[in-house]
């Protein structure tokens with residue numbers, strides 16, 4: 001079987017993979033398409049430490065080809081989006097509608113693959129850069145068969161993460177103001193989530209000036225090129241508090257919400273500096289382990305500013321994936337437009353290079369067509 005393996009130092013396209021048959025409660029999926037998320041690149045460059053060898057990819061969609069004993073919610077032939085949360089379904093977190101807090105979903109590594117005959121791990125409980133994968137039943141979420149796989153796959157991470165951060169975690173209200181740092185696959189979905197919520201101003205920030213066109217296409221009302229200006233200062237000028245301003249850390253002006261979709265402490269600090277009184281910064285980007293951000297505590301404590309994290313859009317996949325499909329059908333959520341490059345498995349390096357150059361919304365691997 002063909003796929004992309006993380007060897008410990010690089011990612012290799014190989015045809016020397018095998019995958020196990022689904023065990024009880026598991027499902028085998030033929031992957032049709034898979035989006036390349038920055039978290040895959042972060043495994044390769046060591047930002048996210050992961051076991052090797054392992055099969056990369058965690059944003060995928062495909063067709064169920066085999067089900068293990070006891071599987072009832074999907075059947076052979078169903079089209080599915082793969083959720084990365086192998087949640088247990090019975091713990092307190094799962095029972096209260098917070099599968100992203102389920103302890104079984106973190107560091108959940110198993111070895112359904114072999115690479116050159118040796119056990120190989122999965123990544124993010126998904127491993128969709130392969131012709132077939134095996135996941136838990138709860139992770140295979142059925143979708144209508146007429147949604148193109150190249151668009152559907154993006155729901156599996158970038159869309160849920162971005163739109164979910166706005167709808168589920170921040171719960172942005174109509175009229176709120178917001179800044180989005182990083183106009184990539186995640187940031188664009190935060191932007192369109194904000195548009196869905198009728199945010200009044202959506203300021204997109206990126207260090208690649210050419211991202212302005214994409215940002216505005218997805219709903220940004222303003223764009224700041226952070227390669228040439230102090231982004232927080234610029235945002236405060238775009239969204240001023242009013243004529244009576246206070247200087248310094250307590251100064252009002254800026255946005256109600258800011259979203260770090262980059263994963264760098266300096267960006268998160270900038271996202272905090274862009275907040276108005278009562279504003280909250282949402283950390284979505286994943287920096288290297290141990291990364292810290294320094295903040296004047298009084299700038300938070302005196303004026304109700306806050307900092308929260310958001311994993312996987314605080315998603316409840318069986319609720320949110322069908323919701324994303326429904327919004328797409330209604331023309332309120334753009335999925336097709338996110339796909340700005342497609343390639344066979346062999347084209348993985350080209351997509352990675354284009355991502356590093358900031359050229360893509362999302363690059364998608366056409367696994368079945370490879």
Ligand SMILES: NC(=O)c1ccc[n+]([C@@H]2O[C@H](COP(=O)([O-])OP(=O)(O)OC[C@H]3O[C@@H](n4cnc5c(N)ncnc54)[C@H](O)[C@@H]3O)[C@@H](O)[C@H]2O)c1
Nearest residue numbers: 038039182183184185186206207263284285286311312358
């Ligand atoms: N919390 C989660 O559950 C979750 C889920 C998915 C992805 N992520 C993380 O989110 C981050 C973004 O992922 P992605 O797939 O959208 O990445 P991407 O590569 O598609 O986009 C990143 C964007 O950030 C821009 N950028 C880089 N440095 C910048 C800076 N200093 N200021 C402003 N913009 C800058 C790039 O030009 C690019 O447009 C990554 O850290 C990824 O690991 C987190």
Ligand SMILES: [Zn+2]
Nearest residue numbers: 037039157158
């Ligand atoms: Zn991802």
Ligand SMILES: [Zn+2]
Nearest residue numbers: 088091094102
């Ligand atoms: Zn659980």
